[in-house]
Amino acid sequence: xxxxxxxxxxxxxxxxxxxxxxxxxxxxxxxxxxxxxxxxxxxxxxxxxxxxxxxxxxxxxxxxxxxxxxxxxxxxxxxxxxxxxxxxxxxxxxxxxxxxxxxxxxxxxxxxx
Amino acid sequence: xxxxxxxxxxxxxxxxxxxxxxxxxxxxxxxxxxxxxxxxxxxxxxxxxxxxxxxxxxxxxxxxxxxxxxxxxxxxxxxxxxxxxxxxxxxxxxxxxxxxxxxxxxxxxxxxx
Numbered sequence: 001x002x003x004x005x006x007x008x009x010x011x012x013x014x015x016x017x018x019x020x021x022x023x024x025x026x027x028x029x030x031x032x033x034x035x036x037x038x039x040x041x042x043x044x045x046x047x048x049x050x051x052x053x054x055x056x057x058x059x060x061x062x063x064x065x066x067x068x069x070x071x072x073x074x075x076x077x078x079x080x081x082x083x084x085x086x087x088x089x090x091x092x093x094x095x096x097x098x099x100x101x102x103x104x105x106x107x108x109x110x111x112x113x
Numbered sequence: 114x115x116x117x118x119x120x121x122x123x124x125x126x127x128x129x130x131x132x133x134x135x136x137x138x139x140x141x142x143x144x145x146x147x148x149x150x151x152x153x154x155x156x157x158x159x160x161x162x163x164x165x166x167x168x169x170x171x172x173x174x175x176x177x178x179x180x181x182x183x184x185x186x187x188x189x190x191x192x193x194x195x196x197x198x199x200x201x202x203x204x205x206x207x208x209x210x211x212x213x214x215x216x217x218x219x220x221x222x223x224x225x226x
Binding site for chain 2: 045103106
């Protein structure tokens with residue numbers, strides 16, 4: 001998990017509340033990703049940013065918005081949390097070009113009541 | 114849509130034996146395939162990448178094979194140790210230059226001393 005930090009580590013929300021998950025990197029990589037991980041479902045891509053200034057939807061974008069604030073930071077916002085968004089959220093980064101390895105952050109555990 | 118299958122049942126082996134994990138995929142021809150390790154409560158960590166034109170890749174006690182005809186990758190850990198106990202995820206590349214990955218659900222490996 002070197003180079004990728006996520007805040008908060010754990011959060012409890014009530015249905016309808018909003019929150020922003022933060023991700024920051026110090027590896028100067030161009031691409032950043034948000035995944036959610038649920039038991040039996042594996043990691044699923046929510047949104048990604050191929051480079052600063054661009055964002056695009058992944059497999060499960062509904063209920064989420066993202067913002068690529070600068071090259072270092074990529075935030076994920078839940079405008080109105082639902083129990084179905086209870087999950088572990090991972091941010092990942094990657095260089096573009098021939099180096100396709102993704103580096104993951106430690107995760108944010110979110111519980112929506 | 115792309116589909117990845119990993120054995121959902123845990124694999125239990127004795128220390129010193131070779132562990133073999135399977136990843137099967139359908140409906141896609143990825144340019145490369147990756148394997149990650151995930152420990153409880155932590156983000157995935159990259160292990161190996163193998164490209165479509167490579168049959169085999171090795172790194173220390175790890176070996177990955179990639180059979181694009183069978184649409185299958187095998188992940189081997191030789192001389193397994195209890196410290197190798199973790200969940201192992203395979204991931205397929207899609208999306209061209211955007212380096213998007215689709216992940217399998219993972220296989221839990223337990224190495225008994």
